[in-house]
Amino acid sequence: MLRVLSNSCLKHRFQTHTSKLLPSNGGDNKGPLLRILNSIRSSNEKNTSFYIKRVFFCSDSSDGSGNSSSSSSVVEVEAEAAVENVEEIDSKSSSVVIVSTNPRPEDYLEVLAIPLSHRPLFPGFYMPVNVKDPKMLAALVESRKRHAPYAGAFLVKDEPGTDPSIGSEAEKNISDLKGKELYDRLHEVGTLAQITNIQGDLVVLMGHRRLRMTEMVTDDPLTVKVDHLKDKQYNKDDDILKATSFEVISTLRDVLKTSSLWRDHVQTYTQHIGDFTYPRLADFGAAISGANKSKCQEVLEELDVHERLRLTLELVKKEMEISKIQEAIAKAIEEKISGEQRRYLLNEQLKAIKKELGLETDDKTALSAKFRERLEPKKEKCPPHVLQVIEEELTKLQLLEASSSEFNVTRTYLDWLTALPWGSYSDENFDVHRAQTILDEDHYGLTDVKERILEFIAVGKLRGTSQGKIICLSGPPGVGKTSIGRSIARALNRKFYRFSVGGLADVAEIKGHRRTYIGAMPGKMVQCLKNVETSNPLVLIDEIDKLGRGHAGDPASALLELLDPEQNANFLDHYLDVPIDLSKVLFVCTANVVEMIPNPLLDRMEVISIAGYITDEKMHIARDYLEKTTREACGITPEQVEVKEAAFLALIESYCREAGVRNLQKQIEKIYRKIALQLVREAGPDETSQVQVAEADEDKKSLDVSGESSIEGKAINAESKESVVGVQATETSSEAEQIHSDLPCDKIQVDSKENIAEASEPMEKAQETDRSATIKKVTIDESNLSDYVGKPVFQAERIYEQTPIGVVMGLAWTAMGGSTLYIETTHVEQGDGKGALHATGQLGDVMKESSQIAHTVARAILLGKEPDNSFFANSKLHLHVPAGATPKDGPSAGCTMITSMLSLAMKKPVKKDLAMTGEVTLTGKILPIGGVKEKTIAARRSGVKTVIFPSANRRDFDELAANVKEGLEVHFVEDYEQIFKLAFADD
């Protein structure tokens, strides 16, 4: 079947062959199909792989329209075969070629069946197939050599029950299939494919026409008998067919707009739209769509052109949807990427601009420069170990990525390290006289505290330096512990920093968190130093007795390290991690109850107790300090108000009996607030609102009189309702108007509106004089005090003018200061051997025990005094301590209880205006008690004349200021006998 021809011969043959098969168009090679053919030929000469890359649409299927013209595919295939032959021959000899005398495709009725795993092959399309079966491959090579390069390509059916999406598995299974088994798995309808190229096991096929397998001929390699299928007849001019095809075309055009994937195919198609028939269009659409293999096979098997087009339309529409989604995804991603890129670009540009303008070097360098600048003035005094840490951290900062979290940690750490006042101290003032003046300026009394501070300053002056000390101010609320702390700082010229440790349970608050924690912060002391900017501040630790008990770590122990002068020279904060010197800090703590302070802490403190104020002291504080500050705070002048002594006294006695003066301060503020309101009310409305009111009034008036005044052009007499302002202006006439203003002090006539401004100055003066004349001074005395502060809250502490039988006044100490209390005893019933004691009044265990002791001692004493008196043996007693709602405890009422029981037993009341306190032993000895000052103050407040204290408390009493002790007859006793004599003396 081969003939050897010369080169020129081949050329001639090729041209003749193509021109014979092509529809005649003048032989000018201008027909679209020929143009493509030529382009392929020329490309092929350069590169044979062209066919694999570019899919060429050239179905040869003779269309069902009965068009008998030679199909382009035949032309193309033959031309291509010829070109290949040329190549083959060229490789051997440039002078000879082999010309094929092959049968036409439709002559192939027995073909090798190549299984296709992914998609069916559509006529006109190329498909590279990996042929794994060596026998099949050999047969294909052989048939190509024999110039019978056609085979059947059949899609493999999915194995029943397998997932069609697992392609590789399916492929593996197919290569194992042989003979009958393979035959059964192949779809009946396939494509006659031309073998265009074989490289290794890669066989490039080009689809030609539809086939149907009829029977198996040989099993290995699988050869089958086939029927060549023809499309059903159709009417080319059918409208529905046309419409469907146009829809397919327009959809393909849309796909082209959005997806570049199939642009080549669509372009090729649209360029040569005239050459394509409906069946080709259907095949083309189905082939380029991404539909799955079964859908594609459906199209391949469909011989009805109309139905095939419809199926294809479905597929391309789906393709369109997919490409839309693809476009949306691409757009979203692109937007995201471009946004980030834009930001990055702008940032970089900004940096570059700043650098160029010398505004800033890069971030890290700027930061380092900032820290170095901050450190520079302190460098001399900064300890070397701290300098070293700062240097290390600065180097680290340069190495870290600016966006990393560690960078931020290092930056914050450096911020703290460089912000601390390393080695900087405020100049202390050791002038004792100045300090005394400052302390007296701020607080009345408190001589103990002031004396202690002055001693401290004196020592500092002699030594030339003051050492950190811990002073603990203890006392009831509102006695001025916190405010004296502030005064001490002022007197010493130290910076003041206050923090409260009430309820503090977290050690980290004092010692800081470790830097490894997120949001770590240094402790209170480091915060204090940063805040005050000196290393020797006065730190007031408030409410140290209310320190919480931590779950992890004990805050008291942490405070110990902070306060202990031995340890705090090298205080180590967890966050800072470098020792800091706190030895120059002066610590002042405040507490209400010293007993509540943890012992190791208390041990290191110098406790100064502030007992509370007596009426006299409160009077001074109220008049000279509280009233003054409150008056200033309310913006009231001394001329406007007078608070009489009697009012203060009533306030202190009936409203504010507690030890401190905070409540007194509140009451004085209340009075002044009320006075302020009263003054403002009396002064009347302010000028702006007066003018507004006046204008409103005038508008109203002018409306009333406008008719008359405009006609007659007469002056309007306007009399101000408000005597203070009394100026009214009207605009009712075009003529000059006269305004008459009536003022109580001065009569001002204004001729025109402009004159109003000029007149306002003397008016203001007049108002001022008027105000001071009209506002009379507010005086507060005992009689009108309740108008300002309400009804008195305290009833007299004294229930009895003269205590009856069985009742004795005792003295008690509370956190709020001292107070007097009564102990009452009465007998419930009498009878032989009925002697017993029942105690009430919310007594604590100690007080209950104390009452039992008192019962025993009283019985013993009575036995000594009146041996025949069997009162205690035969009486059931009830002892009560009012007020019943207040819990009470402690042993100091022991002697009072005995006296009360003896009074009942002997049916004799105790001496008038007597109060006593003291713990009693079973043998009748009197033991010392606490709170002497508070109890003395309480006794005086209750109008007691005689007080009995244990003799062990004499020292405490002697230390009291003379004004506290004034007017009291005090007895110090060691034994109950002495009390007995004092209480039941027959004077």
Ligand SMILES: Nc1ncnc2c1ncn2[C@@H]1O[C@H](COP(=O)(O)OP(=O)(O)OP(=O)(O)O)[C@@H](O)[C@H]1O
């Ligand atoms: N001796 C005093 N002279 C003048 N003012 C005083 C005196 N004592 C207390 N004050 C005033 O009383 C008010 C309350 O005092 P401060 O707050 O210091 O009480 P505190 O003892 O710290 O109370 P707490 O225990 O409740 O904290 C302050 O305004 C203070 O100025």
